[in-house]
Amino acid sequence: xxxxxxxxxxxVLGAGPGGYAAAFYAADRGKKVILVEQDKRxxxxxxxxxxxxxxxxxxxxxxxxxxxESEKRGIAFGAxxxxxxxxxxxxxSVLEKLGQGIRGLAQRRxxxxxxxxxxxxxxxxxxxxxxxxQKFVHYDTAILAVGSKPALPxxxxxxxxxxxxxxxxxxxxxxxxxxxxxxxGYIGMELGTVYATLGSKVVLVExxxxxxxxxxxxxxxxxxxxxxxxxxxxxxxxxxxxMSTSGKQIRVILETGGEKKEExxxxxxxxxxxxxxxxxxxxxxxxxxRDDKGFVRVNEKQQTSDPSIYAIGDVxxxxxxxxxxxxxxxxxVEVITGEESAFRGVVMPAVVFTDPEVAWCGLTETxxxxxxxxxxxxxxxxxxSGRALTFDRPDGLTKLILEPETERILGVGxxxxxxxxxxxxxxxAVEMGATAKxxxxxxxxxxxxxxxLMECAESFYGTSTHIFSRKKPVKExxx
Amino acid sequence: MxxxxxxxxxxxxxxxxxxxxxxxxxxxxxxxxLLELENQKAxxxxxxxxxxxxxxxxxxxxxxxxxxxxLISVTEETGAxxxxxxxxxxxxxxxxxxxxxxxxxxPTSDFEYQSxxxxxxxxxxxxxxxxxxxxIDLRKVRGSERGGRITTADVKAYLAQLQQRAAGSKTPAAxxxxxxxxxxxxxxPISPLRKAIAQAMVRSWTTIPHVTxxxxxxxxxxxxxxxxxxxxxxxxxxRLTLTTVLIRALVPVLEKYPVFNSSWxxxxxxxxxxQTIHMGVAVDTEAGLIVPVLRNVEKKTLLxxxxxxxxxxxxxxxxxxxxxxxxxxxxxxxxxxxxxxRHFTPIIHAPEVAILGVGRAAKGLLPLALSYDxxxxxxxxxxxxxxxxxERLQAFPDQEIRR
Numbered sequence: 001x002x003x004x005x006x007x008x009x010x011x012v013l014g015a016g017p018g019g020y021a022a023a024f025y026a027a028d029r030g031k032k033v034i035l036v037e038q039d040k041r042x043x044x045x046x047x048x049x050x051x052x053x054x055x056x057x058x059x060x061x062x063x064x065x066x067x068x069e070s071e072k073r074g075i076a077f078g079a080x081x082x083x084x085x086x087x088x089x090x091x092x093s094v095l096e097k098l099g100q101g102i103r104g105l106a107q108r109r110x111x112x113x114x115x116x117x118x119x120x121x122x123x124x125x126x127x128x129x130x131x132x133x134q135k136f137v138h139y140d141t142a143i144l145a146v147g148s149k150p151a152l153p154x155x156x157x158x159x160x161x162x163x164x165x166x167x168x169x170x171x172x173x174x175x176x177x178x179x180x181x182x183x184x185g186y187i188g189m190e191l192g193t194v195y196a197t198l199g200s201k202v203v204l205v206e207x208x209x210x211x212x213x214x215x216x217x218x219x220x221x222x223x224x225x226x227x228x229x230x231x232x233x234x235x236x237x238x239x240x241x242x243m244s245t246s247g248k249q250i251r252v253i254l255e256t257g258g259e260k261k262e263e264x265x266x267x268x269x270x271x272x273x274x275x276x277x278x279x280x281x282x283x284x285x286x287x288x289x290r291d292d293k294g295f296v297r298v299n300e301k302q303q304t305s306d307p308s309i310y311a312i313g314d315v316x317x318x319x320x321x322x323x324x325x326x327x328x329x330x331x332x333v334e335v336i337t338g339e340e341s342a343f344r345g346v347v348m349p350a351v352v353f354t355d356p357e358v359a360w361c362g363l364t365e366t367x368x369x370x371x372x373x374x375x376x377x378x379x380x381x382x383x384x385s386g387r388a389l390t391f392d393r394p395d396g397l398t399k400l401i402l403e404p405e406t407e408r409i410l411g412v413g414x415x416x417x418x419x420x421x422x423x424x425x426x427x428x429a430v431e432m433g434a435t436a437k438x439x440x441x442x443x444x445x446x447x448x449x450x451x452x453l454m455e456c457a458e459s460f461y462g463t464s465t466h467i468f469s470r471k472k473p474v475k476e477x478x479x
Numbered sequence: 480m481x482x483x484x485x486x487x488x489x490x491x492x493x494x495x496x497x498x499x500x501x502x503x504x505x506x507x508x509x510x511x512x513l514l515e516l517e518n519q520k521a522x523x524x525x526x527x528x529x530x531x532x533x534x535x536x537x538x539x540x541x542x543x544x545x546x547x548x549x550l551i552s553v554t555e556e557t558g559a560x561x562x563x564x565x566x567x568x569x570x571x572x573x574x575x576x577x578x579x580x581x582x583x584x585x586p587t588s589d590f591e592y593q594s595x596x597x598x599x600x601x602x603x604x605x606x607x608x609x610x611x612x613x614x615i616d617l618r619k620v621r622g623s624e625r626g627g628r629i630t631t632a633d634v635k636a637y638l639a640q641l642q643q644r645a646a647g648s649k650t651p652a653a654x655x656x657x658x659x660x661x662x663x664x665x666x667x668p669i670s671p672l673r674k675a676i677a678q679a680m681v682r683s684w685t686t687i688p689h690v691t692x693x694x695x696x697x698x699x700x701x702x703x704x705x706x707x708x709x710x711x712x713x714x715x716x717x718r719l720t721l722t723t724v725l726i727r728a729l730v731p732v733l734e735k736y737p738v739f740n741s742s743w744x745x746x747x748x749x750x751x752x753x754q755t756i757h758m759g760v761a762v763d764t765e766a767g768l769i770v771p772v773l774r775n776v777e778k779k780t781l782l783x784x785x786x787x788x789x790x791x792x793x794x795x796x797x798x799x800x801x802x803x804x805x806x807x808x809x810x811x812x813x814x815x816x817x818x819x820x821r822h823f824t825p826i827i828h829a830p831e832v833a834i835l836g837v838g839r840a841a842k843g844l845l846p847l848a849l850s851y852d853x854x855x856x857x858x859x860x861x862x863x864x865x866x867x868x869x870e871r872l873q874a875f876p877d878q879e880i881r882r
Contacts, residue, residue, distance in 0.1 A: 289555060297555075305480055305555045340612045345599050363596070373596045403596045406626040410598055433601020435626035 005136035008034045010336065011126055012143045013118045013281075016044020018313030018325025019145030020102050025333040026143075027109040034137055035106060036128055038117045041099035042106070045147050045314075046322040048095060049167040054190055056091045057172065058353055061197040065355070069392060082198065088172055120282035123308050127282075141308055141336050144288070144296060145325065146281065148274040148314035156182075156270050160245050163268045166191060175199050176266035180252055182240055184211035186352040188271035189223065192231060193355055195269075202231040203265075205238040205254060212352060216365045218379070219415040222395040223354045230355075243268065276315045291317065300342040302332040310336065324348055347430045351420035356396055359423035362411035362430040363401050375410065376402045378436065380456035382416050384466040387447040393417040398452035400436060402460065407435045418449055425453055436460045481549045482513065482528055496542045501551065505533050513550060514538065531555040543654045546614060592618040592627070602629035609634065646685040672766045683829045688853040691824040691836075692861040696872040699843035704880050711882045717785030719880070721845075722814045725837060726758050726784060727879065728871045730777045733810060736864045740809045742830040743855045750855060759808030759828055760788065762795045763818070770828055771795045772808040781880060816840060825850045832856060835868075845872065 012023040015037035023035040041048055067077045106113050114137070116130035126137040150165035161168065162176075169191050177200065181192040184206030196202040204211070204227065211227065211234065212220045227234050235256060242253040249264045276295050283290070287306035289297045295317030302310045310332040313325030327346060334341035349361035368375045382388040382396030396416020403410050412426025429439060439457035444450045458464040494516040501513050512524040531553040538550055592600040600617045602610070606629055610617045613634075620637045622629035658664045669677075698721070705719055712719040733740045733756055742751040756777045759770045771791050776784065794800055811828045814837040825836035825848060832855045838846035849865050 287554065299480065303480065307481070307552070340614075341608075342611065344611075345607060363598075368596075371597075375596065403594065403598060405595055406601075408598065408601055408626045410596055432603045433622075433626065433628045435628075437625055 005125065005138040006034065007138050008032050008112075009140045010034070010143065010333075011036060011118075011137050011139040011141075012145055013126065014044060014145035014147055014277075014313075014315075015039075015042040015102070015113070016145060016147050016313060016325065017046045017322035018147075018329045019044065019143070020106065021326040022143045022145060022312060022329035022333055023111045024105060024109055025330055026336065027111045029333060029337045031333075031337070033109075033111045034114055034139070035111050036114045036116065036118045036126065036137070038115070040115065041095065042102040042113070043095070043099050044145075045149070045167075047098050047102075049170050051322055052095060052098060053091055053170045054166075054187075054194070055353060056094050057087075057170070057194045058190060060087060060090070061194050062355070064197050073392070082175075084172060084175065091172075118281070120285050123286045123306050139308070141310065143329070143332055143336075144281075144304070144309060144311040144315055145313050145329070146277040146315050147325075148276050148320055150187075150271065151273045151275045152270055153272065156240070156243050156268075158243060158245055160250065162245075162248075162250050162266065163243065163270060165270055169195075169269050174267075177201060178265045178267075179203070180205065180250070180263070180265040180268045181271065182268060183271040183273070184208070184213070184234070184236075185271060185273070186212060186354070188269065189227065189352065189354045191269055191271065192227070196230045203233045203235065203263075204231055205235045205240065207237070207239050209236055211236070212354075212358065214366065215352075215358065215360070216399070216413055218365075218397055218399070219358050219360065219413050222356050222397065222415045223352070223358055225395065226355050274314065274320055276317075278315065293317070300331075300344050301335045302328050302343065303335070319348060319350065321348065321350060347427050349423050349427045351423060353420060356393060356416045357419040358413075358415045359419040359426075360411065360413040361423055361427045362409070364411055364413060365399070365401055368401060368411075374404055376404050376460070378402060378456050378460035380452045380459055380464065380467065382449075382452060384455070384464075385449065385452050386466075387449050387451065388416065390447065391417065396449075396452070398422075398456045400439070400453075400456050400460065402436055407437060407460070409434050409436060409439065412453070414452075416449070416452075422449055422453070425450060480529055480531075480555055481552050484516075484525065484544050484546050484548045484550055485528075494544060496538050496540050496544060499536060499538065499540060501533050501536065503533050503536055507531065507533060507553065516544065525550065527553070529553045529555055590619060590621045592620075592622075600629060601626055606631060606634060613638070642685055646682065670766060672769075676767050679829070680826055683826050687827050687829060687832075689824070689827060689850050690853045690858065690861065692849040692851065692858070692865050693822070694847045694849075694865045694869050695844040696847060696869040697843055698840050698845045698872055701872055701875050702840065702843070704875065704877060708880050708882065712782065712785050715782060715882070717782045718789050719781060719785055720788075721816060721837075721840075722760070722812065723781055723784040723788055724875060724880070725812060725814065725835070725872075726760075726773070726776050726788075727781055728868060728875060729758070729810065729812070729835065730756060732864060732867045732871060734777070735867060736860060738856055738860060739833045739851070739864055741832055741855060742809075743832055743852055744830075753809045755809070757807050757809045759811035759831070760791070761811060761813035761825075762792050764796050764798070766798065769795050769800070769805070770808065770811060771800055771804050772806065774807075782882070810834070812837065816845070821846045822848065824848060827852055833864075 009031045010026045011034045012019045013036050015035050020042060023033045027033045046052060064080055114128050114130060114135065116128040119127045121127050124138055126142060128135045128137060150167060152165055156163055166187050175198045179195050179200040179202050181188045181202060181204040184204055188204060189211060192202050192204050210220060211224055238254055238256040240252060241255045244251045246264060249266055250268050252263050252265060254261045254263060278290060278294050286309055288309055289305040291297050296304055296311040296315050298304055298311050298316045302312055304311050312328035312332050314320045318324060328343055331341045331343045347362050349359060351357060351359040365377055378400045380398045383394040388394050388396055399413045400409055401411035409429045414422050436457040439454060440461065442454060444454040455464045455466060459467055459469060462469045497515040497517045499514045501507055507527045509527055509530045511527045513527050514525050516525055533551050534554050535552040538544060601622060602617055617629060620629050620633050623633050624630055705721065705724060709719045737752050740753050740756055744751050755775050758773045758776045760773060762769050762771060773787060773791065808828060808831060810831055811834040813825050813834060816837055816839040819839050821838035823836055825834045827834050827850050832852040834850050836848035847865060849861055851861050
């Protein structure tokens with residue numbers, strides 16, 4: 001039996017935040033679009049096993065911390081009752097609502113959703129294994145948006161469900177007494193926070209000398225302080241040398257500075273990075289080229305080495321962020337529809353939803369030092385913010401990275417409660433090429449945390465109302 | 480991947496292929512010369528931006544290319560120079576930096592944005608997108624806002640500057656289009672007059688910021704007056720026409736608003752106000768548009784104008800005008816009413832600063848279109864001018880017509 005191929009202008013493989021954004025935008029621009037997704041629920045990692053469920057759990061569990069904190073302010077609630085099943089169901093309902101929302105939007109735009117695994121037969125044909133058999137899609141242009149998955153080094157892959165990646169950890173099967181988190185990046189820190197709040201004794205190990213490695217030290221400090229108090233232990237410069245099953249526990253050999261320690265944990269969360277989903281896609285049947293880490297190589301127009309295939313999001317490398325994928329989706333579609341467009345000079349914000357949150361955009365102080373760029377840094381500690389004190393969280397910092405000659409804002413960093421929401425003003429400032437003066441001259445409402453951005457700019461001129469500085473900060477020149 | 484023709488320098492956005500130096504199947508390295516391109520300034524080598532094997536050559540010798548056109552397709556070698564850094568998230572460095580030095584810089588902006596931190600020039604995302612679409616290098620645009628931030632106005636000023644420079648230099652050779660391909664054609668050489676008109680029009684259009692003010696005058700009464708008195712003029716060897724009346728009607732208005740009778744002397748930085756009114760009159764000839772000048776119309780009666788104008792028009796049509804008779808106009812009138820058009824936007828006859836276009840009256844309403852040089856004249860003045868003219872035409876003094 002021969003199968004008549006489905007003809008389409010654009011096929012998008014993968015319905016994550018990059019893929020569905022690309023499909024919708026292409027449809028909005030008049031293209032006939034097919035969106036292929038292997039999972040039943042659209043939304044990809046972000047919606048199903050990433051941003052959304054982790055934030056739902058962080059929100060739900062934050063209340064536990066707040067309630068406890070509240071006791072010293074004279075409002076006590078007593079011991080909380082935890083119903084894991086209900087918590088899971090609520091989280092699931094959020095995901096379902098969002099997944100349905102995306103499906104509805106696809107329908108209204110006339111984007112055909114094909115559920116099944118896609119496989120490239122050649123540069124213009126995608127075979128999709130649906131539950132109703134094989135379908136062939138013959139397309140003009142394909143957008144590869146298959147994303148990434150948590151890395152699980154083979155030494156840790158014992159086939160034991162007590163060794164989890166972020167995907168399983170978000171299922172919240174149980175709250176283990178002793179949890180080892182391997183990797184102090186943002187995923188380990190966020191999920192470590194969730195489990196610690198739910199009652200796990202968390203030990204976090206990190207191979208590097210700092211958690212959230214690569215981020216400015218002054219922004220990491222409030223998070224490190226929190227983790228030191230909330231986790232049983234944060235062990236830096238530590239590697240896992242072996243893991244093995246030991247009854248209902250996991251035996252782990254940890255190595256810190258040549259010294260080995262053997263410990264038992266009820267569960268282990270491995271959060272040591274993510275790898276692209278490039279296997280079994282038939283990419284070898286196309287001209288798509290990949291780099292040595294397996295990511296698909298693209299140029300700034302999101303074009304791969306195959307003229308008919310574009311790639312966006314995690315699979316195309318770079319920062320693995322949903323909003324980066326969504327921006328790349330727009331670039332790819334604009335290029336496909338003949339508009340001049342490129343992923344160039346884009347200011348990409350990043351947020352870590354720890355407690356407190358950390359967010360930054362543009363140039364960081366660390367990067368400026370590494371690249372030997374002379375910058376001036378203005379800081380505003382939240383201890384001087386009335387708003388921060390009203391909710392008892394003075395553990396925050398707002399900083400501006402400035403170009404000395406022009407006072408232009410090259411980067412913004414914020415650590416503190418709600419930093420993720422605050423950073424957008426910083427993104428706009430950097431995108432617009434604003435100067436510290438622009439920010440200082442812009443009235444911010446009182447009492448809000450957004451004032452810290454204005455006052456930070458004012459402090460650069462030594463005129464912040466709520467901090468006293470004797471003179472303008474001195475120029476910081478990297479060695 | 481495709482290699483496209485990069486923006487070479489400002490104003491040099493096309494060129495002719497002199498030589499193609501690679502062949503299909505050949506391996507090229509980044510930086511290897513692919514072809515040589517000639518434009519009005521020089522012959523320049525176009526380097527490869529990629530490393531790999533040439534799969535297809537899309538251009539041939541003699542072909543005229545414009546920026547963005549695909550030159551060759553290359554299969555990239557794995558492990559060769561990566562098309563995009565997969566590591567760092569913000570791909571900040573403008574990747575098309577290399578081609579800027581390919582050609583010797585032409586007469587472009589002398590400004591170049593410099594930043595110690597290596598940051599691109601400060602401009603909002605919307606402006607950066609606009610620059611990308613227009614093929615503008617924002618580093619060449621001087622920003623006027625705090626910190627050198629580039630605004631829309633800065634980009635417009637830069638574009639105007641480019642245009643002015645382009646108009647100053649020779650226009651690049653136009654692309655040869657094979658019209659015969661779509662059917663039989665006849666070719667005629669362009670006459671020197673046509674060329675002169677073309678040059679004058681391009682100069683006026685590209686250097687003068689034109690605005691056209693429209694209005695209508697109720698000339699029912701005026702046409703009746705003309706009809707009534709025309710025979711008397713004819714007896715005296717003169718012709719009373721709407722054009723001569725319009726010229727007379729313009730005199731007091733031009734005297735009241737002398738800026739419309741001025742010239743804009745950019746070089747001297749002066750506005751030149753003329754004490755006399757020399758009226759250019761657009762004349763349709765077989766060869767094309769010619770604008771002879773009627774001298775001192777402020778001193779002439781309708782009877783005199785009615786004798787001079789037909790003689791001048793006749794002389795113009797026979798191409799017997801001396802060059803003196805074509806120069807020194809201070810304002811121009813272009814009356815298409817005799818042919819039948821109604822509304823149009825006349826182009827100013829430089830170095831004048833304004834021109835009145837007149838269409839055919841219908842139901843007694845005469846369409847007027849006043850184009851003016853916005854460098855010298857503001858909209859309010861133009862509105863006042865045209866209103867005064869309309870009033871004058873609607874109540875043209877009978878004693879001026881009566882003989």
